[in-house]
Amino acid sequence: MKLELQGARVIVTAGAQGIGRAIVDAYLAEGARVATCDTDDAALETLPPSVFRQRADMGDAAQIATFMAAALDALGGLDVLVNNAGIAGPTGPVEQLDPADWDACLNICLTSQFHCVRHAVPALRKSGNASVINLSSLAGRLGFALRTPYAAAKWGVIGLTKSLAIELGRDGIRCNAILPGIVAGDRQRRVLEAKAQRRGISFAEVEAEAFSYTSLKDYVQPEQIADQILFLTSPRGRTISGQAVSVCGDAQMLA
16 A cells, blocks of 8 residues: 655654654655654664654653754654654552652643644644644543553543644644554553552563453554554545544453
8 A cells, every 4th residue: 555655744752762763664664754852862863864853851841842843944844743752650549649740741641742733733734634643542541540640641632632633624634643552662561560569469460461451462563553643644544533543452441
């Protein structure tokens, strides 16, 4: 299938590692031009020379503004914004959570997407194939005990996405959310480790419990998420907007 993304101008936040890096690599393989940011300087240095990269903390509105302005200038416009940046947030009972941890999780997982979109929209209006992809989570549909800040932020992402789809549809800008399930990688491992430690059981037991609620007993690979995003933002996905698309192995619950 030809996705017709050659020359597309793409911004991916937090694109130097994990899911973000898989998204960056997938767009590059299609011939797109990519700009990204991250807080890991060493990871940024591993990106191909063709990628515009800049250190930026997505929890800082001023740094977001600086990055977006530089990225838009480097690309000479914009066709796709992928709001990938996020953190796992704290694990624990709600009454024991530090309010500062709550604020940080919502700021990076939700508010950063608002900031990126507001800077991107003027450029997206000039594109002939404009898309915004916001990374939510299965926690944004099912909820997640002991991970209330993360789940609340990811529910918010879906609300933001649906609202943007309605608001920006008249400008030809599509907006969709991706809801990953149990994704292979360091972040998921750390989440499961934190749960195992808090409950006093082994990592293997927590992992087995997590997969017990899925039809497909396997991790989602970052490349599978990237594939879905590429399709949605290509001309092939030109009539898909306002959707919360799960890539989760048919998970029924998060444990």
